[in-house]
Amino acid sequence: MRREEGLNIRIIGIIDSGGAAVYxxxxxxxxxxxxxxxxxxxxxxxxxxxxxxxxxxxxxxxDVDVLVDATPTNLRDGEPSYTYIRKALALRIHVVxxxxxxxxxxxxxxxxxxxxxxxxxxxxxxxxxxLPVIEFARQCARGDEIIKIExxxxxxxxxxxxxMEDGLEFEAALREAQERGYAEKDPSLDIRGFDTAAxxxxxxxxxxxxKTTINDVHIKGIEELRKKEIDEAIRSGETYRLIGRVDxxxxxxxxxxxxxxxxxxxxSLNAISFTxxxxxxxxxxxxxxxxRETATAILRDLIEIKKKLVEVKV
Amino acid sequence: xxxxxxxxxxxxxxxxxxxxxxxxVENNEVIVVCSAMAGVTDTLLLLVDKASxxxxxxxxxxxxxxxxxxxxxxxxxxxDESVKRDVKSIIKDLTEDLRRAVLSILYLREATxxxxxxxVSFGERLSTRIMWGALTELNVNCKYLDGGDAGIVTDxxxxxxxxxxxxxxxxxxxxxxxxxxxxxxxxxxxxIAVNEEGVITTLGRGGSDYTATILGYCLDVDEVWLWSDxxxxxxxxxxxxxxxxxLPTVSFNEAIEMAIFGAxxxxxxxxxxxxxxxxxxRIKNTFNxxxxxxxxxxxxxKSDMIVKAVLLxxxxxxxxxxxASMVGRPGTVAKILETLAKExxxxxxxxxxxxxxxxxxxxxxxxxxxxxxxxxTTLLGTGLVEDIESEDDVNVIAVVGEGMKxxxxxxxxxxGAVAKxxxxxxxxxQGSSELNISFVVKEEDGNxxxxxIHEEYGL
Numbered sequence: 001m002r003r004e005e006g007l008n009i010r011i012i013g014i015i016d017s018g019g020a021a022v023y024x025x026x027x028x029x030x031x032x033x034x035x036x037x038x039x040x041x042x043x044x045x046x047x048x049x050x051x052x053x054x055x056x057x058x059x060x061x062x063d064v065d066v067l068v069d070a071t072p073t074n075l076r077d078g079e080p081s082y083t084y085i086r087k088a089l090a091l092r093i094h095v096v097x098x099x100x101x102x103x104x105x106x107x108x109x110x111x112x113x114x115x116x117x118x119x120x121x122x123x124x125x126x127x128x129x130x131l132p133v134i135e136f137a138r139q140c141a142r143g144d145e146i147i148k149i150e151x152x153x154x155x156x157x158x159x160x161x162x163x164m165e166d167g168l169e170f171e172a173a174l175r176e177a178q179e180r181g182y183a184e185k186d187p188s189l190d191i192r193g194f195d196t197a198a199x200x201x202x203x204x205x206x207x208x209x210x211k212t213t214i215n216d217v218h219i220k221g222i223e224e225l226r227k228k229e230i231d232e233a234i235r236s237g238e239t240y241r242l243i244g245r246v247d248x249x250x251x252x253x254x255x256x257x258x259x260x261x262x263x264x265x266x267x268s269l270n271a272i273s274f275t276x277x278x279x280x281x282x283x284x285x286x287x288x289x290x291x292r293e294t295a296t297a298i299l300r301d302l303i304e305i306k307k308k309l310v311e312v313k314v
Numbered sequence: 315x316x317x318x319x320x321x322x323x324x325x326x327x328x329x330x331x332x333x334x335x336x337x338x339v340e341n342n343e344v345i346v347v348c349s350a351m352a353g354v355t356d357t358l359l360l361l362v363d364k365a366s367x368x369x370x371x372x373x374x375x376x377x378x379x380x381x382x383x384x385x386x387x388x389x390x391x392x393x394d395e396s397v398k399r400d401v402k403s404i405i406k407d408l409t410e411d412l413r414r415a416v417l418s419i420l421y422l423r424e425a426t427x428x429x430x431x432x433x434v435s436f437g438e439r440l441s442t443r444i445m446w447g448a449l450t451e452l453n454v455n456c457k458y459l460d461g462g463d464a465g466i467v468t469d470x471x472x473x474x475x476x477x478x479x480x481x482x483x484x485x486x487x488x489x490x491x492x493x494x495x496x497x498x499x500x501x502x503x504x505x506i507a508v509n510e511e512g513v514i515t516t517l518g519r520g521g522s523d524y525t526a527t528i529l530g531y532c533l534d535v536d537e538v539w540l541w542s543d544x545x546x547x548x549x550x551x552x553x554x555x556x557x558x559x560x561l562p563t564v565s566f567n568e569a570i571e572m573a574i575f576g577a578x579x580x581x582x583x584x585x586x587x588x589x590x591x592x593x594x595x596r597i598k599n600t601f602n603x604x605x606x607x608x609x610x611x612x613x614x615x616k617s618d619m620i621v622k623a624v625l626l627x628x629x630x631x632x633x634x635x636x637x638a639s640m641v642g643r644p645g646t647v648a649k650i651l652e653t654l655a656k657e658x659x660x661x662x663x664x665x666x667x668x669x670x671x672x673x674x675x676x677x678x679x680x681x682x683x684x685x686x687x688x689x690x691t692t693l694l695g696t697g698l699v700e701d702i703e704s705e706d707d708v709n710v711i712a713v714v715g716e717g718m719k720x721x722x723x724x725x726x727x728x729x730g731a732v733a734k735x736x737x738x739x740x741x742x743x744q745g746s747s748e749l750n751i752s753f754v755v756k757e758e759d760g761n762x763x764x765x766x767i768h769e770e771y772g773l
Binding site for chain 1: 469478479480481483484485510511
């Protein structure tokens with residue numbers, strides 16, 4: 001990456017719930033991972049550990065170029081990520097986030113602030129993990145206009161529905177998804193459709209330019225979807241998928257579609273289709289989540305920021 | 315509900331305003347927005363000016379006067395001893411803060427836009443807290459907030475800050491929304507906000523009305539009420555036309571036209587947020603609250619009024635630039651406008667005949683000398699322009715009404731009425747939106763011309 005993109009990332013601070021590790025010349029990542037694995041918090045590192053130091057302290061204290069936010073999603077108020085991002089943008093620090101909470105609740109506001117401060121705010125990893133969904137959509141819209149977005153945006157629920165197609169009851173399929181690590185212990189964000197809705201909001205804002213938040217989405221999850229409905233659909237060559245749709249309004253609900261529909265992908269995949277005015281329907285599909293995939297999305301965003309920095313300097 | 319400075323002019327008036335709020339909080343969710351008490355903002359600006367010029371004694375006297383004035387108002391506005399004590403202690407702290415701010419300007423002999431905004435903000439902060447006391451005394455469950463605490467975030471263009479609407483919307487919903495949900499009436503300072511770093515800014519043009527419409531836009535309210543000391547927008551200035559009437563409804567477009575031409579206390583910028591989200595704005599009079607006032611909406615009820623109002627704009631001057639070599643030569647008008655823009659002079663009206671040999675413009679009268687100086691320096695002797703003439707004894711008459719759009723014969727009727735009185739028209743302009751016709755007459759004919767049109771249309 002250093003040679004190809006001219007990107008040499010120095011990680012000068014890492015923060016977890018216990019505190020931080022800080023070293024302005026750049027932390028050694030392997031060492032940090034070892035510390036984290038051994039003691040549970042990065043802040044216990046002998047030389048660079050700073051127990052109790054918060055993100056806000058660190059932003060004040062260090063000369064930071066970019067904040068990478070990988071905190072867990074909170075769809076109730078987007079905190080603490082929302083406060084971190086606002087503070088960073090106010091300090092003219094570029095931000096990459098993969099946290100859907102602040103995006104689903106305040107994307108128009110955060111974009112406005114980033115623009116006002118002249119910094120880059122990127123969040124490719126928040127939708128579709130490693131799939132370059134937003135970039136793909138931009139290409140689709142070039143010289144054309146996207147009029148509808150539909151997508152299977154949540155791998156967990158898609159896995160559960162796929163296993164129900166295979167013959168499992170809902171509860172058994174959910175249990176299996178949890179055992180395999182697809183679903184969280186508390187799977188309600190996925191099952192009740194909120195995760196899909198959050199991603200839909202991000203796509204609507206970023207791709208269609210609709211200033212909207214998750215409060216504007218009609219949401220129905222798969223918690224009431226029964227195996228018998230799926231069996232009945234399959235008999236007529238159809239099936240169900242939890243589909244998020246922007247077509248005028250924003251809506252998430254289990255939708256009956258043809259089995260050969262490109263959105264009828266199986267297991268933990270994601271698929272998003274963009275219907276354009278003139279060039280037809282374009283679909284992108286692949287693995288929508290996972291650590292390595294999301295980390296790749298973060299790297300892509302960092303490369304974009306680097307490009308922007310070079311542009312400004314020239 | 316926004317209350318203007320005259321509506322909060324003294325203790326009794328604040329009490330009266332509080333009673334009006336009380337009437338409506340029973341059955342509605344109300345947000346109160348307060349201007350500074352009449353005259354206070356000007357005093358604060360003067361204070362900044364005196365401090366920056368090192369006038370120690372003047373500053374001391376003005377500070378003391380200002381503080382005493384507010385304490386007197388508290389005594390008149392609030393009876394209950396414990397509420398009075400609370401408000402006085404809050405006001406005392408605030409006036410101390412103000413004193414410190416002014417003293418720092420005094421020591422440095424330097425006022426920046428930023429420090430000016432900070433000092434000016436005290437006007438609204440003081441009045442809002444007294445209003446809060448008056449409402450508390452009437453058992454209205456309320457809380458006072460500065461514009462920034464209410465969630466209004468702007469850029470750092472001190473003196474004329476622009477709201478960051480998306481951030482503001484989010485923050486206002488969180489902060490004001492949660493107060494309303496708990497049954498608390500927010501009492502918010504008009505005119506002031508904060509930038510992203512939390513430093514106090516002021517909104518400049520549009521002032522407290524703008525605060526009210528911003529909050530209305532963010533919370534998607536049913537109506538914004540602007541309480542002041544007039545019954546509403548009128549068909550003409552009642553000083554000229556005795557039987558001028560209050561207009562029951564006007565459209566946003568008409569209101570903006572009227573505001574531009576000086577309808578009292580209303581700035582077009584303040585109507586923008588309401589227009590964008592289609593929120594009704596009502597102008598009401600605290601001294602005549604039973605009067606329905608003027609309702610400004612996107613689609614007023616169909617009315618057969620072609621002309622809504624006739625406005626007289628005084629204190630203007632007209633400049634004519636002429637020369638045969640201007641004909642067919644691109645860029646002449648641009649040159650004139652550019653010259654004036656560089657001097658920061660606003661052009662109110664412009665008119666050019668199709669022969670292109672003459673361009674007339676109207677500007678504020680007090681800018682005439684500067685404008686002439688610049689235009690003469692730039693244009694005379696270039697061979698482009700033959701002569702530049704000016705008249706400073708003119709008025710602009712603006713005839714406003716959305717009904718004029720597509721109605722043939724309006725111009726002939728308007729100008730016919732004026733001609734019947736033997737008044738000569740010096741210059742005419744009408745935009746293709748057909749919302750208004752403006753023309754220039756000699757100052758001595760101004761009132762007569764307004765009367766003639768007012769009569770002709772039976773307003």
